[in-house]
Amino acid sequence: MTSSPDYPEKDRPVEAWCDLHELHVRLSDGRHVSTPLWWYPRLLNATPAQRNNVRLMLNGVHWPDVDEDLSVDGMLNGRKARGAVAPSVAAE
Template sequence: MTTLEIDEKQLLVSDVQVTSHFIIFEMADGRRIEAPLWWYPRLYAASEAQQKNWEILPFGDAVGWEQIDEYISAKALIIGGAAPGAVPPARAAE
């Protein structure tokens, strides 16, 4: 059995986009990693201006929105899974 090892250089974020439905990390190697925005309730509830106020953290493998206390690593997007308390929009409307 072979296990894929992730090289830390593969986790370098070069840009971020937050749309009405997705968070997208543009990676330094040209990949795009995206996840549903509802996975991150604080970011989902933030204003457009707050969503655009992000910074790549010092090691380059994570992004922070200090104003709303949200921090997301590239590894978290690759592995997948919603943040604690995240509720799919269809369920939230019930």
């Protein structure tokens, strides 16, 4: 696999998983990126089985059961999904 100017090889995901509160992605250069699940309402509302059905892509991660695609670039740059509401705001 070769990298391109638009997508550096070092940012390729090699593993992805969710726990109860965060999405975790390990990159090919060894970095581990974690973002809050509330950033991605589809994943937050998914069942554990749906979250565990994950497919790695060249530049991101795909969850076929909930039709969610997230880019590594978006995670690294703190981009949340539209409609994402922080838990403290949602509780008010």
